[in-house]
Amino acid sequence: MTQKTTAANETMMVGEGVGFARIRRITGYLVGTLDRFNNAKRAEENDRVKHGL
Amino acid sequence: MPRQIRKRNGVVVQFDASKIFGAIRKANQAVGEEAMTPEMIDVLTKKVAASVEGNDIPTVEQVQDRVEEQLIAFGYAKTAKAYILYRAEHAKIRQAESSLMDIYKELTFRDAKDADIKRENANIDADTAMGTMLKYGSEGSKYFINNHVLPKDIAAAHINGDIHIHDEDFYMLTETCCQIDLIRLFSGGFCTGHGFLREPKDIRSYAALACIAIQANQNEMHGGQSVPNFDYAMAGGVRKTFRKAYFKALAQYFEVSHGMSRGDARALVSAVRESVGSEPTLQRGEAFGQALSEWLPAHQRENGFEAISAQEALAAHAYAMRTAEADTDDATFQAMEALVHNLNTMNSRAGAQVPFSSINYGTDTSPEARMVIRNLLLATEDGLGDGETPIFPVQIFKIKEGVNFNPGDPNYDLFQLAIRTSAKRLFPNFSFLDAPFNLQYYKPGDYDTEVAYMGCRTRVMGNVHDPDRQVTCGRGNLSFTSINLPRIAIEAKGDLKKFYKTLDDRIDLVIRQLLHRFQIQCGKKVYNYPFLMGQGVWLDSDKLGPDESVAEVLRHGTLSVGFIGLAETLKALTGKHHGESAESQKLGLQIIGHMRERMDEESRQTGLNFTLLATPAEGLSGRFLRIDQKKYGKLPGITDRDYYTNSFHIPVYYPISAFKKIELEAPYHALTNAGHISYVELDGDVCRNLEAFESVIRWMQKCGVGYGSVNHPVDRDPVCGYTGVIGDVCPRCGRREGEGVSIEKLRELRKKYPSMPRFVGLE
Helix, strand or coil: CCCCEEEECCEEEECCCCCCEEEEECCCCEECCHHHCCHHHHHHHHHCCCCCC | CCCEEECCCCCEEECCHHHHHHHHHHHHHHHCCCCCCHHHHHHHHHHHHHHCCCCCCCEHHHHHHHHHHHHHHCCCHHHHHHHHHHHHHHHHHHHHHHHHHHHHHHHHHCCCCCCHHHHCCCCCCCCCHHHHHHHHHHHHHHHHHHHHHCCHHHHHHHHCCCEEECCHHHCCCCCCCEECCHHHHHCCCEECCCCEECCCCCHHHHHHHHHHHHHHHHCCCCCCEEECCHHHHHHHHHHHHHHHHHHHHHHHHHHHHCCCCHHHHHHHHHHHHHHCCCCCCCCCHHHHHHHHHHHHHHHHHHCCCCCCCHHHHHHHHHHHHHHHHHHHHHHHHHHHHHHHHHHHHCCEHHHCECCCEEEEECCCCCHHHHHHHHHHHHHHHHCCHHHCCCCCCEEEEEECCCCCCCCCCCCHHHHHHHHHHHHHHCCCEEEECCCHHHHCCCCCCCHHHCCCECCCCEECCCCCCCHHHCCCCCCCEEEEEEEEHHHHHHHHCCCHHHHHHHHHHHHHHHHHHHHHHHHHHHCCEHHHCCCCCCCCCCCCHHHCCCCCECHHHHCCCEEEEEEECHHHHHHHHHCCCCCCCHHHHHHHHHHHHHHHHHHHHHHHHHCCEEEEECCCCCCHHHHHHHHHHHHHCCCCCCCCCCCCCCCCCCCCCCCCCHHHHHHHHHHHHHHCCCECCEEEECCHHHHHCHHHHHHHHHHHHHHCCCEEEEECCEEECCCCCCEECCCCECCCCCCECCCCEEHHHHHHHHHHCCCCCCCCCCC
16 A cells, blocks of 8 residues: 655644545456446446345 | 438538438449349338438438348348448448557556546556556457458447457457366476476465466466366365374474484384375374374384383374374465465466456365365455455355255355355355256266356356266366347337347357357467466367367367346336346246257257356446447436446346345356356345345255355455445544544554554554
8 A cells, every 4th residue: 555644733644545445246256446447337336236135 | 301410420411312322232233133223222212211200310320220121121131231241341441540549549648547448357457567568469459350350240240239259359369268177287297388396295385386377377368267176176285284294293292202313203203104004184093093003012112112102102193183283274274375365466467467266165075175165264254464355266165955055064164154254255156056057967076077167157067069078177168259138129129029030140140250269269289378288277188299289179168158238138128127027037038048049059050069158248338338328329227327237137226135136037047058147235234144144145045046146345444454344434443535544543543453554664
């Protein structure tokens, strides 16, 4: 991870500009994070609804 | 007659019927028979013009579609064909003028986040130098194949989105994937093409060489690599490690308890190894201990060495067993941890990708294999450094009644552990050997008869070429091409007869294309694949010399026809998809059943393995949709989203219970013999409820699903290392996406969570 730190009010801050990693199954395999999805798969992931039992 | 027409570049110009007249005449002249009079051409021209009259300005493509229809309607089949070829040729020329250099510009000057073309496959990083290089090669190759290799009508069908030739960039080069038998490969050692490796002697080297084998094969094929029998294959390594650890511990025992010198202790142990017939194993420990206690006292006495009683020999044995078991377990965990780490970090394809790897396991009930499975699951549960979720290998836990599915089955505990692991890490997926279409091949204890899945879903088992070799190992898919099903349904306008007619034409076209590619593949020699064929990984390739053709052995592979968007197809045909109506489900099964029958028929006729695939379609879901949206506009429920629904799945946006979804999708698994998968989406809380998770898997097994998994959100905050569901705010450190956290707070948190990531230089 790239570290970006700033001194805000003399406190060292870690993680500015760092997003959350969101791992999803794409077609049977996993993908490191949503950023790598193509546009169509991103839209599909966004539309997914949870299935109740 | 319409007054205006929209050209391809969007410009609206005056409608000119003489252009239609000219095009028909040209096509007719090109045929040389079916001579048409100018009057006839005029009639056709008027028919076409009348058919595009309406409120909307017609497009050139629409007019051309009508010309095709009228030619066919009036019985000018050959002229129609010439006209189609003429269109295809012009489509190619248009593409040729604009595309390749524009693509290269886009690849060169735009980031992946802005350019969809660089994210076609999520596991390739196209922002890196080697990733971009790979894309240059890939796009250049596709251009070459489309314009200089493919028969014209096939190229046109691919370009216009009737069909999609997967991995088209590799058309002239290789096959999709292979199921590697590591047991055969390791026996006697092997060569990667860059050096010879001895037969491994320890579980750690077994695991390391497994990665190397996957990597070497991946570089010779365009798809993924799978180990169908990972537990059986690694068990041999555990057995060797255990034996070594046992004798080491036995020597140590005598060093400590008898004050023997290391040399004497080792000499004693080597005498034991030579003279006591059997070998110590996890399973047969007792028998070996008995034999040792009978042999050792006499051996000491007869040689005038210090006395060791039978009882003492047994105590030494007990210590050696205990120690060896613990040491072997540790070594196995390390080996599995290293395997998972390696498969997520080692390079393939000039560094643009990690190898696409899958491993199947779960059915070997030997103590060695059980140790492998348990430790692999534990290492997966732990995750990578800093607790990241491993993306590779795709893990597939094979479920089998009597082996691991029910309480009392020998590997039931491992099934339970697999569920716990999957609920945290999304892997393993689950395959079902009891599904009738898998069970028909199964022979207990013979891994070659256990169906395996590639991570993406590919399945290779039946073999019409050689019915005695319906086996998993050494076989794979040769190539696959998908049909745009929704388009056929849109064009049929509710007419089922027309739908099936077009579908049959498309299947014919794809079969012709697969055979065209197969001929090219058959032109290769063993030396084109130094590992896959040169090392005998592919079935029967061990019988070939380096200069021999691979044509014959390739016949063990599969040629697959795939499809996408059954849900949209049914919407277009009936107004309802198969989740909404039982009638649609019936029709869906008829359509897919019909496709399967065509595959079986083709297999019978050719002796080649034609199979039906529920296409994975990562890049395709958007490609077909975009072309069709342009062609037909946004048809509600059909083309109004940004993607076509995957294979036979119920649409992701449709609310339905997990059980119902599984029940509706299961029958399609039986029809798609080239591969399939069903998954359901559970929310984070249900997922932590392992009973609920298990109930879903058990329902899949009951319904006859072949391969399935449970999706749930796995989010991770790289700053504090929290893994689980993250909404807007990280539940551990309280930051929002992009916000910073103070060092003090992280230090405070670390007291509670010692495995949190560290920040070099800051703490």
